[in-house]
Amino acid sequence: MTTRYRVEYALKSHRRDQFIEWIKGLLAVPFVLYSQPTGVFEGQGINNVKMAEEAHRRYAEIMRDVELMIDDHMAHQVEHNPVPSKLKMLVPPIGELFTRLPLEAAFKFQDRKRYISSRRYVAPSFNDVRLILNSAQIMAVTTYGTLQLATFDGDVTLYDDGQALESDSPVIPRLLDLLQKNVKVGIVTAAGYTEAKMYYARLQGLLDAMAASTTLTPTQKQSLIIMGGEANYLFEFDPCSPYLLAPVERERWLTDEMMSWQQDDITALLDVAESALLECVKTLNLPATLLRKDRAVGIIPKEGVKIPRESLEETVLVVQKILEVSISAAATFRDSPKLNRVPFCAFNGGRDVFVDIGDKSWGVAVCQKWFGGGDGKMIKGDNTLHVGDQFLSAGANDFKARSVGTTAWIASPSETVELLDELADLMGKKLAQTS
Numbered sequence: 001m002t003t004r005y006r007v008e009y010a011l012k013s014h015r016r017d018q019f020i021e022w023i024k025g026l027l028a029v030p031f032v033l034y035s036q037p038t039g040v041f042e043g044q045g046i047n048n049v050k051m052a053e054e055a056h057r058r059y060a061e062i063m064r065d066v067e068l069m070i071d072d073h074m075a076h077q078v079e080h081n082p083v084p085s086k087l088k089m090l091v092p093p094i095g096e097l098f099t100r101l102p103l104e105a106a107f108k109f110q111d112r113k114r115y116i117s118s119r120r121y122v123a124p125s126f127n128d129v130r131l132i133l134n135s136a137q138i139m140a141v142t143t144y145g146t147l148q149l150a151t152f153d154g155d156v157t158l159y160d161d162g163q164a165l166e167s168d169s170p171v172i173p174r175l176l177d178l179l180q181k182n183v184k185v186g187i188v189t190a191a192g193y194t195e196a197k198m199y200y201a202r203l204q205g206l207l208d209a210m211a212a213s214t215t216l217t218p219t220q221k222q223s224l225i226i227m228g229g230e231a232n233y234l235f236e237f238d239p240c241s242p243y244l245l246a247p248v249e250r251e252r253w254l255t256d257e258m259m260s261w262q263q264d265d266i267t268a269l270l271d272v273a274e275s276a277l278l279e280c281v282k283t284l285n286l287p288a289t290l291l292r293k294d295r296a297v298g299i300i301p302k303e304g305v306k307i308p309r310e311s312l313e314e315t316v317l318v319v320q321k322i323l324e325v326s327i328s329a330a331a332t333f334r335d336s337p338k339l340n341r342v343p344f345c346a347f348n349g350g351r352d353v354f355v356d357i358g359d360k361s362w363g364v365a366v367c368q369k370w371f372g373g374g375d376g377k378m379i380k381g382d383n384t385l386h387v388g389d390q391f392l393s394a395g396a397n398d399f400k401a402r403s404v405g406t407t408a409w410i411a412s413p414s415e416t417v418e419l420l421d422e423l424a425d426l427m428g429k430k431l432a433q434t435s
């Protein structure tokens with residue numbers, strides 16, 4: 001049951017994506033104009049078909065108009081035009097886009113699956129628009145471009161929250177199919193472990209399947225890496241390791257910008273975050289324990305209890321604000337730690353809150369560099385797809401990945417399976433056309 005409280009809570013600014021909400025608002029107009037729910041009772045089947053056709057036409061026109069605005073926005077990017085695009089003026093938070101988005105075609109694809117135009121009582125929803133955008137992005141990186149790198153979040157994306165990638169997971173054969181198509185794969189997760197056995201426990205099904213595969217070449221098997229702690233620990237597939245993963249020394253994978261992060265500054269930032277977390281535990285009376293790592297600090301629930309979602313999000317927003325203020329203040333004093341040199345990510349993990357050094361934009365960038373071919377080369381953003389479940393503007397650690405590549409926002413591992421099937425189908429069609 002959806003309570004008024006849940007509805008109002010979902011409307012809070014930090015729980016919304018303004019681009020999706022804007023598109024949803026555009027689609028609400030033809031829904032109201034062409035919706036005639038009384039036809040359901042009057043048995044006017046022909047009228048219902050006509051209404052669905054008209055609604056489909058209007059929805060498609062709107063998507064085409066937005067598509068053209070995206071093209072204009074990208075033209076402004078290329079030209080470095082100081083005048084904001086029309087899309088930027090209508091949706092100020094819109095950032096850099098790496099590919100054009102065929103929204104009209106994507107809508108028609110999703111309409112065939114979800115019968116959006118045939119609904120008389122339920123208007124096009126947030127999820128409808130989210131899935132349309134996903135389809136458009138998948139079309140963009142296959143039909144109009146070449147997918148070279150696919151990165152994935154772990155929890156809720158590849159497996160259920162707090163679970164592991166078991167051998168019977170339907171995600172596994174689809175990831176192996178990507179590798180067989182010579183697409184590089186990176187698993188970019190917030191889980192920050194320094195030992196390979198911890199990641200093996202979470203990804204055992206996939207790693208065992210890769211080791212046993214007779215169809216993957218040695219090169220293709222080397223096309224999987226694990227980036228842990230957002231952007232802090234890199235492991236590569238190693239069939240000779242007891243846990244099928246080998247750690248990679250930081251000096252081999254750090255980007256030039258990451259090399260400037262000084263340990264004293266990292267420690268100082270984590271100290272501020274720790275103090276802010278402890279204050280939230282005290283203020284909100286949270287049943288939580290502090291956990292400090294070398295590159296992260298967070299709070300985890302005590303045994304047998306669950307921290308309310310609202311308390312987790314309050315903690316994220318408070319800690320984020322305190323860190324931002326501390327960074328701004330430190331920048332004005334010559335002898336203070338250079339906190340502004342160290343990026344961070346404060347996020348709600350569903351049952352805990354953590355502050356990590358770096359964020360997933362850095363993690364994906366490391367994957368782009370690792371597979372870029374050396375000599376400073378990197379896989380470009382328009383050849384990269386990051387799949388994750390947390391893309392809200394605050395307290396969501398996949399959000400920053402939008403700044404370095406294309407993204408797809410899923411809500412469950414089953415949606416990841418559907419997305420990968422859609423991706424494989426489009427890649428197969430493109431291969432058939434070029435052969």
